[in-house]
Amino acid sequence: MATRQLIMPVLCSACGARFTAPVEGIVDVGSNPALKSRFLSGRFNMTRCPRCGNEAVLNSPLLYHDPEHELALVLMPVELNLNHTDQQRIIGDLTNALINSLPPEKRKGYLLTPQVFFSLQSMMDRVLQAEGITPEMIERQRARARLIETFLRARDEETLRTLVKQHEAELDYEFFQTLTASAQAMQAEGQPEMARTLLGLRAVLVEMSSAARKAAAEANAALGLGEMITREDLLERLQKASSDEEFEELVAVGRPLLDYSFFQGLTAQIEAAESQQDAETANRLRALRSRILDTAARQDEEMRKAVQESAELLKNVLMAEDPRAVMQQNKERIDDLFLSILSANLQQARADGRSDLAARLEAIGDIAADILEERLPPEIRLIQQLMRAAYPEETGQLLTQNRALITEQMLAVMENILQQLEAARQTRAAERLRQILEQARAISQIAVQTR
Structure with missing residues (x-):
């Protein structure tokens, strides 16, 4: 599978904090289909500031490859202000990395002439159009995403109720499809807290609006665990879960389908077993129903408690x-x-x-x-500290104090970051890191000579 990951220095646009984050250069949905939904969610190469929690997508060159639609697309963010020569060099590097990862029979001509985009949104639109989604459909999807953000920013229940009343006509089947799919995407990306936040919003909207209840019930029939499944499929998977961990995951991710209709269907199966005098099956299904209800209730309580505890901790810290x-x-x-x-x-x-x-x-x-x-690896932590420190006195002190960490591997990481900064035309940051890298090399040589 093609991959091109670098560690990139980041300046938070919200609070000004400096930190480092990994950035991927290739999205190959042929080798990993799950990357498509992650890319289309707009959260690919997303980073979270450890200081204020602000999230942002890193501006970095990116190659998107979809062999099914013969798509080779390159993102060259206009903010990087790269000249034609640099653009072609980066495109060549990304394309060669992708081609070298593919078997010979999949190395087709379209890979040699990738289409270049200067904004992430225009590139995402092209991917969606290849799936048969029109520009009008794309705009409606964006409007639904903006509405979800509006609801999440509501400061209290009264504000949220007012917003729900104002936008009740927009709480339709497609809105709940979008909301549920977003929750599933967050769960798949390893962000269970955000997934539960979205599912919690979903539950609150259903409670506040009869129109929302009807639309959510319709959406439940179409959306499932990251694919088009039914309540019956979910029930079958729950019965076949091979471990407690798998069962818990199914309940958490499949929560949108665990509604009245789901349990009505399960009860109908229990009654059918009883009418056939199949006590063993009836008892097994009753136990399953109780387990699902208990698990869902416990997960709800855990999430409520976790939010409450984090809020209480923040309050205590403030005081x-x-x-x-x-x-x-x-x-x-x-x-x-x-x-x-x-x-x-x-x-x-x-x-x-x-x-x-x-x-x-x-x-x-x-x-x-x-x-x-x-919590970071010592080498990455040191690079973060060096990028914040004053050159040359403080950086020299840090390098001397941590000379045991200055290995060939760390120097190679710093060189990769430097190349990324130069490609992005971040001249000041690149020059600063170049100076620190020279310092690090000099101190590592002194360390070798004194051994």
């Missing part, structure tokens, strides 16, 4: 005389959910003009970034 000490005592709880709640509060504080609260929340974000940085 503490020594926020860093409180966060260090609870460092295992500094996770994506905490960052999401922190980010929501920070955005609200800024919107309300509460600069004092926003400043405190930003400071908490800095502490969270430090705690999360501690």
Whole structure:
């Protein structure tokens, strides 16, 4: 499978924090079909700021390959301001990496003339059009995504009820298809907290609107675990689950289908078994029904409790005389959910003009970034610290103190980052890293000579 991953320095547009993040250069849906939905969700090469929780897509060259539709598309973000020579060099590097990963019979002519796009949205539109989706359908999909974001930003229940009333006509079958599919995509990408947030929004909307209840029931019949399945398919999978972990995952991801109709169908099967005097099957299905209900209720309670605990932790940190000490005592709880709640509060504080609260929340974000940085591999953590430090005094001190980490592998990582910065025309950052890299090489040579 083709892959081209680099570590890239990032400057958060929301709070100004500097950190590093992995970036992928090739999306080959022929070797991994699941990448298509991830790409189309707009979250490919998405990074989250460890300071404030802000999410953003990294601007980086990207090659998209779909052999079924013979698509070879290259994203060359206009923000990079690359000249024609640099563009062609990058396109050649990405294309060669892809072709070299394919067996000879799949190396077709269209790969040699990839279509170039200068915005991610235009490239996504081309992928969708290859699937038979018209521009009008694409725009309606975007409108639904914007509405979901609007609901998620509601500050309280009263605000959400007002928004639901204003947009009730838009809460149709297609809206709930989009909402459910988004939750499934988050679960597949390893973001269960966000998946549960979307499913929680879904449940609240259904409760608040009779139109939403009807539309959600229709959508449930069409959407399932990342593919087009029915409630009957889900029930069969639950019965065949080979482990507790698989059963839990099925309940979590398939939650949109676990509605009244699902349990009505399960009850009908129990009654059918009883009418045939098949007590064993009836008892087994009753036990399954109880297990599903218990699992779903427990997952709901766990999510509610997790949100409440993270919110309470943030409140305690805000009130503490020594926020860093409180966060260090609870460092295992500094996770994506905490960052999401922190980010929501920070955005609200800024919107309300509460600069004092926003400043405190930003400071908490800095502490969270430090705690999360501690979990990184030592080499990556050192690179992050070097990019923030003053050159040459502080960077020299850091390199001297950590000279054991300056290995050939770390120098190679720094060279890869430097190449990426140069290709992106980030001149100042590239020059800074070049100086640090020279320092690192010099200190590593001194270390070798003194051994």
